[in-house]
Amino acid sequence: MRVRRALVAVLVAVAAAASAQVAYKRAWPTLAADGLHDPASPALAILQEPSEALSALPPDFAGNLVNWMASLDGGYIKPRSTVLADTRVTLRSTDVLLKRTGELPLVVFPHRQHTAWLDCTNCHDQLFQQKAGGTMINMFLILQGEKCGVCHGAVAFPLTECARCHSVARGSDAEKTFRNLVRE
Ligand code: HEC
Ligand code: HEC
Numbered sequence: 001m002r003v004r005r006a007l008v009a010v011l012v013a014v015a016a017a018a019s020a021q022v023a024y025k026r027a028w029p030t031l032a033a034d035g036l037h038d039p040a041s042p043a044l045a046i047l048q049e050p051s052e053a054l055s056a057l058p059p060d061f062a063g064n065l066v067n068w069m070a071s072l073d074g075g076y077i078k079p080r081s082t083v084l085a086d087t088r089v090t091l092r093s094t095d096v097l098l099k100r101t102g103e104l105p106l107v108v109f110p111h112r113q114h115t116a117w118l119d120c121t122n123c124h125d126q127l128f129q130q131k132a133g134g135t136m137i138n139m140f141l142i143l144q145g146e147k148c149g150v151c152h153g154a155v156a157f158p159l160t161e162c163a164r165c166h167s168v169a170r171g172s173d174a175e176k177t178f179r180n181l182v183r184e
């Protein structure tokens with residue numbers, strides 16, 4: 001219990017630090033300086049710089065500074081959904097309300113946004129049970145890169161964006177009128 005409480009304190013501190021960035025400029029490191037590409041490689045000249053490619057997309061203020069959901073929903077990008085012609089694409093639109101959040105606002109897990117990018121098997125049943133409330137999930141696991149943390153903080157928006165997951169205030173109308181699946 002003490003570990004949990006300390007964890008929550010650290011999380012809240014991280015969140016405060018993240019939202020304290022007041023004056024914010026959207027800027028990406030160049031390919032030569034990103035620590036990933038070899039600055040001496042002749043191939044750099046033919047690659048597009050992130051600042052050129054990403055600045056055309058809807059902004060975000062965390063992660064790689066692009067709101068990818070808005071990019072997709074707004075038609076700014078049209079990723080190919082399959083590589084092989086016979087792959088069956090399945091979508092789902094239920095939301096699951098996750099309520100084991102201590103004093104924090106409740107978490108909404110939205111299927112529509114996830115299945116727009118991912119296949120069911122990316123999550124089921126290895127990471128999550130196909131049953132609201134069936135899976136043990138908590139912030140400790142997530143921060144260790146498990147459950148939601150397999151992607152968030154790695155390839156999807158970072159864990160410092162608490163409110164994007166913890167989006168429904170306790171006791172609010174949004175909670176009372178939530179029409180999809182609730183896990184107690
Ligand atoms: C990617 C989504 C996501 C983000 C981002 C996120 N959380 Fe969570 N959080 C969850 C989920 C899911 C649970 C578990 C809910 C459940 O099991 O019903 C949870 C649970 C919690 C809990 C309950 C206690 C515990 O240990 O599980 C606390 C406190 C918490 N989060 C704080 C935070 C804070 C503070 C931040 C920002 C620094 C944050 N969370 C960011 C998804 C997220
Ligand atoms: C990004 C991860 C992810 C993807 C992709 C995903 N799910 Fe889920 N799914 C979850 C989570 C998280 C829950 C809630 C689990 C819990 O509460 O223990 C859930 C719950 C469910 C449930 C029970 C609640 C409900 O909505 O009825 C079903 C059924 C389900 N998923 C089916 C699917 C199917 C079918 C697909 C593909 C079309 C899919 N899921 C894609 C993460 C995912």
Ligand code: HEC
Pocket residue numbers: 067068069107108109110113114117118122123127137147148149150151152155156157164165
């Ligand atoms: C297999 C990868 C994966 C897992 C696991 C995963 N997510 Fe996501 N999530 C994504 C991607 C990809 C996006 C879209 C890109 C982005 O917003 O960064 C996304 C977006 C979201 C969004 C934003 C929706 C919007 O409209 O902007 C929320 C909220 C979210 N995830 C919550 C969760 C929660 C809560 C969990 C765990 C219960 C979870 N995710 C697990 C990959 C994942």
